[in-house]
Amino acid sequence: MNRVPLSDNVVLAIAHLVDDAQGERRDPSHSEIDFEINKAELSAADPKAGPPIGKAKKVRMVLTRAMADNPDGAERFAYGIICAVTANGGFRKASPNFVGEDRILNLSSMLKPLGVSLDLDGSLAPMALEGLSGELLTEALAIYVARAKRGIEDAALLTGTGKDLMEAVAAHVVEKVWGRYDPNASFPMLLGQAFTALGMGTTADDQRTAEHPRANLERRMYELACAINKLRNKQGTGHGRPWVPDVTDEEARASVEFVGVICERLLSELNKNASGRGNRGGQTA
Numbered sequence: 001m002n003r004v005p006l007s008d009n010v011v012l013a014i015a016h017l018v019d020d021a022q023g024e025r026r027d028p029s030h031s032e033i034d035f036e037i038n039k040a041e042l043s044a045a046d047p048k049a050g051p052p053i054g055k056a057k058k059v060r061m062v063l064t065r066a067m068a069d070n071p072d073g074a075e076r077f078a079y080g081i082i083c084a085v086t087a088n089g090g091f092r093k094a095s096p097n098f099v100g101e102d103r104i105l106n107l108s109s110m111l112k113p114l115g116v117s118l119d120l121d122g123s124l125a126p127m128a129l130e131g132l133s134g135e136l137l138t139e140a141l142a143i144y145v146a147r148a149k150r151g152i153e154d155a156a157l158l159t160g161t162g163k164d165l166m167e168a169v170a171a172h173v174v175e176k177v178w179g180r181y182d183p184n185a186s187f188p189m190l191l192g193q194a195f196t197a198l199g200m201g202t203t204a205d206d207q208r209t210a211e212h213p214r215a216n217l218e219r220r221m222y223e224l225a226c227a228i229n230k231l232r233n234k235q236g237t238g239h240g241r242p243w244v245p246d247v248t249d250e251e252a253r254a255s256v257e258f259v260g261v262i263c264e265r266l267l268s269e270l271n272k273n274a275s276g277r278g279n280r281g282g283q284t285a
Contacts, residue, residue, distance in 0.1 A: 001124050003075035004082065005114040005143060006067055013107035014078055015060035017085045017099050027088040027097050028081075030055060036080035040073045042066050071150045082124065091122035113140045138176075141169055142267055148260030151253040164232055164242075166225055169263040170194035173270050187229045195222055198269040225262050228255045 004010070018028060033055055037046050045065035047053060053061075059081060066074035089095025091104060101120070108118040113136060117125045132140055144165055170191045174181035177197035181190065195202045201215040202222040208215075231251075233244050243252050 001116075001126065002079055003072070004078040004111070004124065005116060005147060006063065006071070006074055006078055007110065007114065007143065009110045010078070010107070010114065011060060011063045011067070013103070013110045014063065014081055015056045016103050017090060017107065018059050018081065019054075019056040019099075019103075026099075027090075028055075028084040030058075032084050032088075033058060033081070036077055036084055037062055039080060040066075040077035042070060042073045042077055045069065045073075071147070072152055075152070079124070082118075082122065086122035091120065114143050115140055137172060138267065138270070141165075141172060141263070145169070145260050145263045145267060148256050149264065150260075151257050164229065165259055166191065166229065166263055169266050173197055173266055176270060177273060188226050191222060191225055191229075194266060198266065198273060200266075200269060221262050221265065224258060228258060231255060 004014075018033065019026075034046070037043060042062055045062045047058065047061050063074055063078060066077065085091065085097075085099065089097045090099045092098060093101075104118070104120055104122075108120075111118050113132075115126060119125075148165060164187070167187055167190065170187075170193070171181045171183075173194040174190065174197055178193075181193070185193070192202045192204060195218065200222075201211075201218040203219050205215070205219065207219075231243055231247055233242055243255070247255075
């Protein structure tokens with residue numbers, strides 16, 4: 001791993017790792033934090049102007065600003081801060097820089113829904129999302145969807161798995177609505193089942209004169225999802241670039257953003273279904 005997925009809760013938990021000591025100084029130092037800021041190319045988010053501020057506040061401000069303006073850099077900075085804390089003994093009880101078990105466990109619990117495991121010794125590792133279920137899995141997938149909408153490329157291939165994000169969302173939808181899904185189903189079939197389970201149209205549905213205009217939009221979304229899936233590097237193992245070799249960076253970013261939009265729509269309809277608001281109506285007046 002060279003980055004850490006972020007949420008507002010994770011930002012606060014990471015900032016607490018570098019909270020200013022009440023007595024003697026606790027590393028990492030301001031200069032080490034500045035080094036990580038520059039390495040992540042986030043100098044524009046660094047609150048240099050004005051009176052000096054504490055390390056925790058600085059880390060929180062940089063991460064919060066960068067989440068909006070440079071999410072890729074924010075995730076790399078978060079990883080760098082955790083590494084800096086680890087290198088200074090922040091995860092070792094005998095160290096004068098030990099951050100405290102409660103803060104470590106708090107960050108670990110914040111990272112779990114994002115598919116990342118943090119051990120008490122500071123070790124970070126991808127966590128297979130197959131280990132999650134129900135609302136926890138829905139929440140984790142929603143985090144990946146949000147990252148995909150920002151064009152963060154590794155959101156397309158789920159951390160710690162060989163699954164495509166769309167495949168994972170489709171499987172989750174089918175399992176939640178119908179109780180089970182076929183892990184051997186082809187992607188177009190699985191995605192079609194997810195659309196059908198939510199009452200959404202696919203290219204298998206004939207266009208009807210009186211249908212709602214959204215039905216055609218849903219057909220195009222299904223068609224686009226299948227086209228993007230064909231760009232996937234089927235030999236990928238979850239490491240490196242999840243696209244066939246001749247896909248350009250611009251095409252990859254656009255594809256990831258489209259994946260995020262389509263998956264967001266599926267999860268939104270799933271939420272409506274679960275809350276009893278799923279009857280959208282398929283006919284025009």
